[in-house]
Amino acid sequence: MGLLKFVxxxxxxxxxxxxxxxxxxxxxxxxxxxxxxCQGKGYFVQNHWVETKDxxxxxxxxxxxxxxxxxxxxxxxxxxxxxxxxxxxxxxxxVKPPAFELVDNGHDVWLLNCRGNIYSRLHKTLRYxxxxxxxxxxxxxxxxxxPATIDYVLHKTGQKKLNYLGHSQGSYAAIHCFSINPEYGDxxxxxALWSAPCGFLSLSPLHRAIGKSFESSNNHGPIGISLxxxxxxxxxxxxxxxxxxxxxxxxxxxxxxxYSKYLPNxxxxxxxxxxxxxMKFWMQMExxxxxxxxxxxxxxxxxxxxxxxxxxxxxxFDKIKCNLAIFHGKYDQIASVKDLDHLRxxxxxxxxxxxxxxxDIDHMGFLVSKNQSHVSDLLGLLK
Numbered sequence: 001m002g003l004l005k006f007v008x009x010x011x012x013x014x015x016x017x018x019x020x021x022x023x024x025x026x027x028x029x030x031x032x033x034x035x036x037x038c039q040g041k042g043y044f045v046q047n048h049w050v051e052t053k054d055x056x057x058x059x060x061x062x063x064x065x066x067x068x069x070x071x072x073x074x075x076x077x078x079x080x081x082x083x084x085x086x087x088x089x090x091x092x093x094x095v096k097p098p099a100f101e102l103v104d105n106g107h108d109v110w111l112l113n114c115r116g117n118i119y120s121r122l123h124k125t126l127r128y129x130x131x132x133x134x135x136x137x138x139x140x141x142x143x144x145x146x147p148a149t150i151d152y153v154l155h156k157t158g159q160k161k162l163n164y165l166g167h168s169q170g171s172y173a174a175i176h177c178f179s180i181n182p183e184y185g186d187x188x189x190x191x192a193l194w195s196a197p198c199g200f201l202s203l204s205p206l207h208r209a210i211g212k213s214f215e216s217s218n219n220h221g222p223i224g225i226s227l228x229x230x231x232x233x234x235x236x237x238x239x240x241x242x243x244x245x246x247x248x249x250x251x252x253x254x255x256x257x258x259y260s261k262y263l264p265n266x267x268x269x270x271x272x273x274x275x276x277x278x279m280k281f282w283m284q285m286e287x288x289x290x291x292x293x294x295x296x297x298x299x300x301x302x303x304x305x306x307x308x309x310x311x312x313x314x315x316x317f318d319k320i321k322c323n324l325a326i327f328h329g330k331y332d333q334i335a336s337v338k339d340l341d342h343l344r345x346x347x348x349x350x351x352x353x354x355x356x357x358x359x360d361i362d363h364m365g366f367l368v369s370k371n372q373s374h375v376s377d378l379l380g381l382l383k
Contacts, residue, residue: 024234024237024238026230026233026234026237026264027265029265030233030264030265030268031268034061034085034086034087034090034111034119035047035061037087037090037091038061038063038090041090041100042065043063043064043065043100043103044063044064044065044066044067044068045061045062045063046061046062046064046068047059047060047061048060048061048062048110048152048156050112050145050148050149050152051124051148052115052144052145052148053144053148054136054140054144055123055124055125055126056115056120056122056123056124056144056145057120057122057123057124058112058113058114058115058120058145058148058149059086059113059119059120060110060111060112060113060149060152060153061086061110061111061113062108062109062110062111063099063100063103063109063110063111064103064108064109065103065104070108070157071106071107071108073106073107073108073159074108074159074161074162074163074189075107075108075109075110075153075154075157075159075162075163076102076107076108076109076110076162076163076164076165076382077110077112077149077150077153077162077163077164077165078098078099078102078109078110078111078112078165078166078170079112079114079146079149079164079165079166079167079170079173079174080111080112080113080114080117080167080168080169080170081167081168081169081170082138082168082169082274082278082282083117083270083271083272083273083274084117084167084168084269084270084272085113085117085118085119085269085272086111086112086113086119087269088167088269088270088367089111089167089367091265091266091269091367091368092367092368092369092372093261093262093265093368094262094368094369094370095370095372096372097367098165098366098367098372098375098378099111101372101375101379102379102382105379107163107382108157110149110153112145112146112149114141114145114170114173115136115140115141115145116133116134116136116222116273116274116275117272117273118272131220131221132220134220134221134222134275134276134277135220135275135277136275136277136278137275137277137278137280137281137296138169138172138173138176138278138281138282139176139281139295139296141169141173141176142172142173142174142175142176142177142180143176143177143180143181145173146173146174146176146177146184147177147181147184150162150164150184150187150188151187154187160187161186161187161188161189162187162188162189163188163189163190163191163192163382164188164190164191164192164322165191165192165194165378166191166192166193166194166196167194167195167366167367168194168195168196168197168334168363169197170194171193171194171195171196171197171198172196172197172198172293174191174193175191175193175196175198175293175315175317175320176293176315178191178319178320178321178322179315179316179317179319179320180315180316180319182319182320182321185319185320185321185322186321186322188322189322189323190322190323190324190325190353190381190382191322191323191324191325192325192327192378192381193324193325193326193327194327194328194366194374195327195328195329195332195334195335195363195366196326196328196335196340196343197282197285197334197335197339198293198335198343220275220276220277221275221276222273222274222275222276223273223274223275223276223278223279232267233264233267233268234264236263236264236267237263237264240260240261240263241260243260243263243267244260244263262368266364266368270364270367277296280296281296284296284297291342291343291345291346292314292315292317292346293314293315294311294312294313294314294315295307295312295313296312297311297312298312317346317347317348318348320347320348320351321351322351323351323352323353324347324351324352324353324354325353325354325355325378325381326340326343326344326352326354326355326356326357327354327356327359327366327374327377327378328340328356328357328358328359329359329360329361329362329363329365329366330357330358330359330360330361331360331361331362331365332361332362332363333362333363334363335363337357337358340357341357353381354377354381356374356377359371359373359374360373361374
């Protein structure tokens, strides 16, 4: 009898929770595609496709305030982090998002979607479901995605140089590209790096747990968790305090009052999929604790075949030709202030045009915090 009461009570609680969640209405803009969302905010969007040398087709969005009208000045190319997409630069609900600020201040803004994210799942010969489609990591983004997109944007605009803005992995991809392919540094006026994880970093408990679960598995294939179901989003909206506490631990977010109101929006657009190889690459970087990043370490035999040496080749920061602006939050736990100081010591001093490591934000705060003083500083550098 006691067991029956327990079962019935549990079933009743579950039914009550489902009924409660069904009454919660989520704003449609949470799941709106990039174009629809931006148009709803009064911006026009052009769609472009970039083909990389290794066969990936990347979705590229161009923003403007007036249809087919763009300023005749150096474009700004924006590149997202590991599991995010271009929408993360327009989703801040507390203040005007970074991409909109750039457009409103007269800049020609282009937002890249790197291979594998929700907008870039096409390949010349591979299907998204094929394991080989996922045979890449952040070094491939620096080797292929970034160079192809820089060339495409410059060709389309007729400009000789552009400005670059990267967040997290998007910052790493820039440093990788300009170190390995120094000719691309000649095509960039300024590379603004928001929270750049290079050499030293600490993965969040969530990313570390996901990575370890696939540590001994085949390198090829997608990896990640899905927070995109309506039920998950409604749970985040129904229990914001609990969700925030979990987010602070798992994603290393610093609590802000506004986060709780908009958490479903941020979770939907920040937490997506990446490749197993990419997660392993970042775990290797975390374990190595080397001031100079390297390519992926496949083991001595495969390294010899790919790199010509038993150890993966390192980046050469001295080959960077463009000016760098480095922005960092003092509450960032993915790449700490100490880690950024190590990075600054390794980079060519003559190329560091701006360095500030005490913004009052965390790793994700560059995108969603109500404190956006880093955007004001960026606008000043781009004048």
